[in-house]
Amino acid sequence: MRFLPQIRVLGKMSRKVLLISFQHPDLVRGGQQQICYELFAALKKTQLKPIFLASMQKDILPGLFKGGAVITGFDGREAEFLFLTAGYDHDWHRNREPWRLEIFEEFLRGSKPDVIHFHHFMDYGLEYFAAARKYLDSVGGRLIFTLHEFLAICLAEGHMVRTFDGSLCNRASPMRCHQCFPNKTPEFFSMRTMWAKHHLDMVDTFVATSLFTKSVYVDWGVRAEKIIHIPAGHREFPGRAGVASSPGQPSGKRNRFGFFGQLIDSKGLLVLFDAIRALRHSGVSDFTVDINGANLEFASSEFRQQYEAFCTEEETRAKRGVRRVRFNGMYDVADLPRLMADIDWVLVPSKWAETFLMVVSEAFLFGKPVICSNIGVMLERIQDNINGLHFTVGSSDSLASVMKRAITEADLWDRLSANVLPPPTADRSAQLHMELCY
Amino acid sequence: MRLHEFDEDCYLLRYPDVAQKVRSGQLRSGRQHYIRYGFSEDRQAGVGAQAVSAIECGFDALKMTLSGAVFASGWINDVNAPAVRCIIGSPEGTARFEIGDIYRHPREDIEALLRSRARGEHGLWIFNSSLGPLKPSDVDVSLYAAEGPLSKIRSRPELITDAEMRDLVLGFFSTRTGRNLQHADVSDLERGLGNEFIELNRRIVRNNKRVGVGKFGPKGRRVTKSLVVCLYGAPEFLPLQVALFSQSARSGDAEFVFVNNSPEHNEFLEREAKQSARLYDVPVTVVHTGENIGFGAANNLAVQHAGSDRLLLINPDVFPKDADWMKRHDDFASIRDRKIFGARLYYNDGSAMHAGMHFVRSSVVDENSVRKELLSTEHFSKGFPDWVDDVTTTRIVPAITGAFMSIDRRHFERLNGFDEDFVFGHYEDGDFCLRSRAAGQPIWYCADVKLWHMEGKGSKNLPSHDGAKRLNRWYLTHKWSSLADLNGGNEVFAANPGARQNVP
Numbered sequence: 001m002r003f004l005p006q007i008r009v010l011g012k013m014s015r016k017v018l019l020i021s022f023q024h025p026d027l028v029r030g031g032q033q034q035i036c037y038e039l040f041a042a043l044k045k046t047q048l049k050p051i052f053l054a055s056m057q058k059d060i061l062p063g064l065f066k067g068g069a070v071i072t073g074f075d076g077r078e079a080e081f082l083f084l085t086a087g088y089d090h091d092w093h094r095n096r097e098p099w100r101l102e103i104f105e106e107f108l109r110g111s112k113p114d115v116i117h118f119h120h121f122m123d124y125g126l127e128y129f130a131a132a133r134k135y136l137d138s139v140g141g142r143l144i145f146t147l148h149e150f151l152a153i154c155l156a157e158g159h160m161v162r163t164f165d166g167s168l169c170n171r172a173s174p175m176r177c178h179q180c181f182p183n184k185t186p187e188f189f190s191m192r193t194m195w196a197k198h199h200l201d202m203v204d205t206f207v208a209t210s211l212f213t214k215s216v217y218v219d220w221g222v223r224a225e226k227i228i229h230i231p232a233g234h235r236e237f238p239g240r241a242g243v244a245s246s247p248g249q250p251s252g253k254r255n256r257f258g259f260f261g262q263l264i265d266s267k268g269l270l271v272l273f274d275a276i277r278a279l280r281h282s283g284v285s286d287f288t289v290d291i292n293g294a295n296l297e298f299a300s301s302e303f304r305q306q307y308e309a310f311c312t313e314e315e316t317r318a319k320r321g322v323r324r325v326r327f328n329g330m331y332d333v334a335d336l337p338r339l340m341a342d343i344d345w346v347l348v349p350s351k352w353a354e355t356f357l358m359v360v361s362e363a364f365l366f367g368k369p370v371i372c373s374n375i376g377v378m379l380e381r382i383q384d385n386i387n388g389l390h391f392t393v394g395s396s397d398s399l400a401s402v403m404k405r406a407i408t409e410a411d412l413w414d415r416l417s418a419n420v421l422p423p424p425t426a427d428r429s430a431q432l433h434m435e436l437c438y
Numbered sequence: 439m440r441l442h443e444f445d446e447d448c449y450l451l452r453y454p455d456v457a458q459k460v461r462s463g464q465l466r467s468g469r470q471h472y473i474r475y476g477f478s479e480d481r482q483a484g485v486g487a488q489a490v491s492a493i494e495c496g497f498d499a500l501k502m503t504l505s506g507a508v509f510a511s512g513w514i515n516d517v518n519a520p521a522v523r524c525i526i527g528s529p530e531g532t533a534r535f536e537i538g539d540i541y542r543h544p545r546e547d548i549e550a551l552l553r554s555r556a557r558g559e560h561g562l563w564i565f566n567s568s569l570g571p572l573k574p575s576d577v578d579v580s581l582y583a584a585e586g587p588l589s590k591i592r593s594r595p596e597l598i599t600d601a602e603m604r605d606l607v608l609g610f611f612s613t614r615t616g617r618n619l620q621h622a623d624v625s626d627l628e629r630g631l632g633n634e635f636i637e638l639n640r641r642i643v644r645n646n647k648r649v650g651v652g653k654f655g656p657k658g659r660r661v662t663k664s665l666v667v668c669l670y671g672a673p674e675f676l677p678l679q680v681a682l683f684s685q686s687a688r689s690g691d692a693e694f695v696f697v698n699n700s701p702e703h704n705e706f707l708e709r710e711a712k713q714s715a716r717l718y719d720v721p722v723t724v725v726h727t728g729e730n731i732g733f734g735a736a737n738n739l740a741v742q743h744a745g746s747d748r749l750l751l752i753n754p755d756v757f758p759k760d761a762d763w764m765k766r767h768d769d770f771a772s773i774r775d776r777k778i779f780g781a782r783l784y785y786n787d788g789s790a791m792h793a794g795m796h797f798v799r800s801s802v803v804d805e806n807s808v809r810k811e812l813l814s815t816e817h818f819s820k821g822f823p824d825w826v827d828d829v830t831t832t833r834i835v836p837a838i839t840g841a842f843m844s845i846d847r848r849h850f851e852r853l854n855g856f857d858e859d860f861v862f863g864h865y866e867d868g869d870f871c872l873r874s875r876a877a878g879q880p881i882w883y884c885a886d887v888k889l890w891h892m893e894g895k896g897s898k899n900l901p902s903h904d905g906a907k908r909l910n911r912w913y914l915t916h917k918w919s920s921l922a923d924l925n926g927g928n929e930v931f932a933a934n935p936g937a938r939q940n941v942p
Contacts, residue, residue, distance in 0.1 A: 092674065096706075098713040127677070130717040174786055187755070187892035190786035191678060194757060194890075198681050 016049045017438060018113035020128075022120035022148075024054035024074065024082065027061065029330060030262060030360040032148040035209065035232040036119040041231060042430035044079075048438070051111060055083045055123030068101040076202040085123040091184075092195060093151065095125035108135040115438045116142040122151060126199040133202040144437050145200070147227075148355050152196040153220050154182055155189070159266055159352035162214070166394065168353060168375060172220065178216035197221060199352050205437050209356035212377045213243075213282060216353075228436050233429025234361045237337055254413035255287040255404065257371070260331070260359045263296040265303045267375065268349030273310045274396030275349075275403060276325065284404050287324065289347075292339055294330035333362075340366035344413055345406055347381075348372035351394055357381060361423035369416035371402055387419040444469055444483045445582055447587040451491060453481060457586075491589035493519070494552070495562075497579065502595040506570045507603045507638055508533070510579060510595075511563035511610065513548045519583035524564055528577040534738035535564045541626050543616045551643065562616065565607050565631065567638035600642050601729040608635065608861070608905030620802040626809045627912040635909050639861045643735045646728035649701075651743055652708050654722045655715030663764070664744035666751050668736040670699040671898035673707050675754035680714035680722060682757050687705065688764040693721040697740035699730040721745075732906075733863035734856030741850060749850055753841040755896030759784055759888040762789040766886040767844060770832075777849040778874050780838025782829060783891040785821070791891045793818045793828045793841075794835030794883035797924035813915040813924070815868040834880045836925040840867030841891050849879060857917075862906040865914040872918055876931045 021036040033054065043050035054074070058065050065084050066072055074080040083104070087097035095101060104124070106117070108131070116132045118124075129143065136143055151158035153172045160169040163180040174193075177244035200206075206227040208214035218224045249256070261267050269291070276289060296304060312326045331339060346363035353376025360381045363370050372378040373393035382388035389406060392398035406412060449468035450457040456476075459465040468476075472483050497512035514521055524535040544557035549560065574597045581588040598606070611631075616622050627635075665683060669675065683689060698707050704726050715722040723742050737751055748771060760766075760818055763781075770776055783792035798816050801809045815837055819828040840863075853873050860866035871881045918924060921931075 092678075096676070101717075103712060127681075127713070127717060129679070134719070135716065185892075185895060187786045187895045190890070191755075191757070191892060194682055195678055198685060201685075331601045414848075 004185065014047065014049060015114040015438060016112060017043060017115040017117055018049060018051045018053060018108075018111065019043075019119045020083075020116065020120070020124065021052065022122045023056065024052075024080075025333075025396045027054075027056065031356065034333070034358050035146070035148070035356065038233055038386070038426040039430055039433065040080075040190070041235065042426035044315065046430060046434065048434065050079065051113065051332075052080045053083050053107075054081070055085045055120075057088075057123065058084070058086055070100045071107050080355055083124065088123055088125065090122075091155070091188075092192060093121055093126045094195075095127070097398065101125070101128060101131055104209075105131050105135065108132065112139070114139065114141045115144060116141065117146070117433075117437070119146045119148060120151075121145075121199075126152075126196060128198040129202050133313075142204045142438065143202060144205050144207060145203045146209065147213050147217055148209070150355075152200060152218060153193075153216070155184075156293055157266070161266070161352050166351065168393075207433070207437060210377045210380055212353065212380045213355040224286055230429055230432045231424045232356050232358060232361065233424045233426035234358070234365055235333065235426050237365065242353070248250040253286070254344040256290070256343045257287065257345045257347050257403065257406075258290040258292060258339065258368075259347045259349075260292045260339070260362060261348075262298070263291075263293045263307065263372075264299040266350065266352045267293075268394070270306055271349045271394055272304070272347060273397050275399035277394055278400035279403060282400070282404070284407065285324070287407055288343075289325045290328055290339065290343055291325065292328045292331045336362055336366065340368060343368065345403075346370045347399075348378060349391075349393075349399060350378065353377060364420050364423045367417050367420050369413060369420060371399070371406060383419075385416070387416055387421070389416070444668055445578075445590070446473060447590050449476070449481075449483055450773055451587055451590060453862045465887050471848070491591075493588050494786050495581065495589050497591060497593065500577075500579065500593050500595040501598050501603060501606065502574075502577075503598055503600050503603050504571065504574075505568075505641060506601055507565075507567045507600060508569055508595070509563070509565045509603060509607050509610075511561070513545055513560045513590070514562050514581065515548070515552055515560060516581075516583065516588060517558050518607075519585055519588065521562065521581045521588055523582040525580045525582070526569075526577050527580070528573075529575055530570070530573060533566065533569050533927065535566070538629055540564055541631065543614045543622065546615065551673045553621075559616075563610070565634055567634040567641070578921065588643060599729075600638060600645070603878070604635070604638050604642060604861070605900070607638075608903075608909070609901035610905070612901045612903075612905035612908060618802070618804045619671060620812070621804040621808070621810055623908050624802060624812065624912055624915075625804075627909060628810075628916075632909060632916070635861060636913070639732070640859065641732045642729055643858050643922045644729050647735065647739050649726040649728050651726070652711060652724040654712045654724075655720055657721075659691070659693075659721060661691055661693045661721065661746045663750055663768075664695050664741075665692055666695045666697070666740045666744060667754050668697050668699060668733050668738060669703070669707070669754055669897075670730060672754060672896055673698075673700065673703040675896055676707060676710045676722075676724075677714045679752075679754065679757065679895065680711075680718050680720060684718040684720045685761070686758050686764045687762045689720070692764070693723065693745055695723045695725065695740045695744050697725040697727065699727055699732070699736050701726065701728060722725055730862070732858065732861055734860050734866040735858040738855035741855060744847070747847045749843075749845045749847050751840065751843040751845065753891065753896050755892040755894070756783070756842055757890045757892075759890050763889060767884070770882075770884045770887065771844055771846075775880065775882075776844075776882055777836070777846040777879045778845050778871070779884045780835075780908045781844070781887040781889050782824070782885050783839070783842060783889055784824065786890060786892055788824070790819050790822050790824050790826070790829045791817070791893060792820070792839050793885070794833070794881075795837040795839060795871075797868065797918075798837055799924075801918070810927040811915060811919050812911055813919055814911060815865065829884075830885050832885045833883055834927070835882065835883045836869035836875075837868045838881055838883060840870075841893070843867065843870075844876040844884075844887075849874070849877075853877060860910045860913060862903050862910075864907045865910040869917065872921075872924070878931075880927075 019040050021033050023033045025033040025037045040052040041052050074082050081358050149158035150160050154160045156163050174189040177189040178186045207230050208227050209232045214227045346368045350373050370382045370388035372382050374390035375393045384390040389402050391402040446468050456468050456471045465471050494516035499511045501509045511648040522537045526533045541563050544559050545561040576594050578592050579607045580590045711722045723743050725743050785791045795815045798814050801811050803809050819826050856866045
């Protein structure tokens with residue numbers, strides 16, 4: 001394929017930026033879609049004209065599908081669209097229904113973006129990069145890809161966690177991937193990598209929201225100079241500083257913990273549940289835990305069973321006395337001030353390395369120290385004993401010990417909270433994208 | 439009962455008292471007995487629905503095709519009176535299989551069933567590719583010993599297609615068990631089975647080299663290289679190859695010609711070809727066959743739709759390793775005597791997969807110490823590091839793999855392409871190289887052209903393919919074993935005029 005020379009038109013203020021997201025955060029909560037949407041909302045305040053295209057699978061909300069349509073509007077909102085997808089091949093990350101790509105190409109020609117910014121290729125396909133590249137070469141535009149997860153590298157849901165023992169994977173290779181998926185040959189993984197790299201080579205600039213993510217992709221073979229580091233931005237809340245400095249409970253105790261995120265295996269909730277049991281077993285019961293989140297339907301059946309079992313345990317316990325663990329369900333970003341007001345600490349027991357962790361930004365936004373697993377991007381964002389506390393990943397005993405310290409150590413919360421810095425704002429992130437990518 | 443329905447064999451098998459009198463001369467025939475006594479005694483004179491048999495036997499499968507191929511398999515306990523003839527009778531006529539046409543093999547299940555009986559080749563099967571056009575009707579299958587009838591059964595054969603028949607019998611051939619099996623294979627193939635397979639396959643190839651051709655991508659572009667790929671069972675390789683090869687330097691004057699040996703993927707491949715041609719800006723042609731006509735025939739068919747004078751025959755699981763491989767290819771191909779050459783192929787682990795091939799003679803021996811020769815091909819330095827001399831040295835070699843062959847089109851056509859009598863795949867590449875050498879063209883291995891080969895991952899493998907591999911190995915041996923030095927230079931062919939006669 002011959003690519004036309006890149007033409008960058010700086011200062012052309014009416015440029016259109018097509019942001020491509022895996023799902024819409026108003027339909028399915030998740031970090032990637034939230035980050036992408038925050039950027040979209042921030043860009044709307046600039047001279048650029050952003051367009052937000054979010055994928056949707058039929059089995060989630062079949063009523064959104066319209067016969068013969070692949071791209072439709074979204075709830076009457078301006079510049080927000082849904083890409084109605086089917087036929088996705090998760091092994092190869094390609095779409096088995098080429099007619100959807102033809103309509104995507106038609107959408108590009110019709111909407112005329114100057115920048116196409118993928119935040120995900122899942123639900124679309126890596127070959128959509130080729131279509132985008134072809135279109136952009138005809139208009140002198142730029143192709144941007146923000147790296148969320150490690151899907152191009154790792155077949156295990158892009159988490160780089162070994163399937164047979166849950167340990168972290170520090171390097172993908174055909175042989176190692178074959179160990180994780182013995183029914184797939186090393187050759188399959190070689191070819192899959194060739195397919196992925198071929199299409200990622202078409203990207204002008206990669207955005208890594210963390211240095212950790214950048215390092216993983218550089219180790220895998222993406223040229224370092226093609227990846228720029230722009231932390232994801234979060235919308236601002238009026239008066240957040242006041243919340244951060246709130247004194248907590250009248251008793252002065254800092255014994256209220258909160259989990260925010262998806263209720264799926266990789267987020268480490270079961271480690272938290274075991275830690276709660278261990279704490280009680282050791283005689284510590286004067287604490288509360290709020291579980292805020294959704295997407296339990298995407299968790300494994302084993303996880304769901306254990307989750308339900310814990311809920312039942314807590315329900316029984318609550319009937320006998322005070323409710324210590326609350327399951328608050330799905331939350332919206334707008335709910336954060338209220339939810340954060342009820343907790344002191346944010347728990348992040350993730351079992352995989354993560355790539356940014358919007359929940360850390362949300363915690364910092366409200367001055368909450370974070371208790372997190374001691375791996376991956378968490379090491380980058382949270383400094384142990386400075387603005388949060390680390391525990392050994394996957395260890396409920398370690399988490400219980402750290403939670404006990406958080407509850408009992410005098411002035412610990414105040415000291416750590418004082419070191420929490422506000423996270424990058426969405427406006428700042430948008431500005432960096434405009435300066436460095438678009 | 440009408441007299442013309444009387445069946446002598448069944449009557450004697452069913453009524454041993456009558457058979458005894460016929461053998462002793464008291465009666466001229468069973469028919470005479472039926473007229474005089476049997477009718478009034480209400481004896482059964484026709485074939486009937488139940489098998490009649492003097493021995494223990496049974497048929498597991500009876501299959502036929504409308505074009506006249508037949509296959510029957512079963513078992514027989516004929517240690518005391520060995521079966522020497524099988525007759526299949528139908529309203530259209532009768533087919534006789536003499537002892538040389540009846541294939542035998544041990545069956546452990548029957549040996550277990552018969553327990554204390556003597557071990558022997560209780561398995562029995564027959565296969566004929568061309569009995570002539572048949573109608574789906576009942577047939578009588580009779581087995582005879584030298585002394586007389588052994589059993590008779592009337593059955594309606596299952597009607598299948600020629601391709602199903604080929605796959606079934608080759609699968610049966612590959613999965614049968616036995617002692618000194620390789621020797622038994624060669625013996626059976628030599629005494630007629632090989633020709634029956636080849637004849638049936640010819641008919642399949644002849645009848646299925648048709649169907650449609652889809653052409654996609656840029657029109658009117660000057661094409662100097664045709665990447666010809668035979669797909670079977672793994673259509674996902676089309677977009678992968680187009681994407682990766684189109685990224686190679688100097689790919690701007692290349693086209694892809696895919697030939698599809700899996701008709702069930704036609705629709706999928708048309709869509710993929712259309713999309714890939716558009717996305718990666720390269721001409722893509724898809725040629726559909728009606729059945730799996732095999733690697734050789736499919737490539738021959740695809741070449742007819744190629745638009746250039748240089749053919750790069752590539753397996754679906756071959757991918758570029760170096761971005762400039764095509765430039766190096768073009769440079770090498772531009773030298774005058776490089777009518778045909780192969781490339782340095784790598785396994786995905788980085789070790790050498792191909793650096794040329796050579797021929798190997800081996801022999802197989804039966805329980806009577808009778809030897810039979812078999813030829814095969816082996817790769818030089820397969821699995822070795824890529825810095826050993828064989829891998830790094832561009833040179834003339836006895837043969838190259840069909841996974842990647844760069845061939846001058848006129849040379850390919852002068853040799854009539856691959857020999858289509860090699861069924862499915864295997865060994866047609868070695869045969870083509872021998873024919874090239876016999877025609878005076880050396881086979882080159884070019885160490886500078888480097889590609890990946892995910893060997894065996896580009897297609898599915900079935901028992902019938904293993905059967906075909908055995909058949910093809912025998913066929914290669916049949917064609918070339920008379921040539922004394924298969925790995926020598928072209929002077930070998932000059933000194934062996936007989937070898938040239940093998941060239942079609």
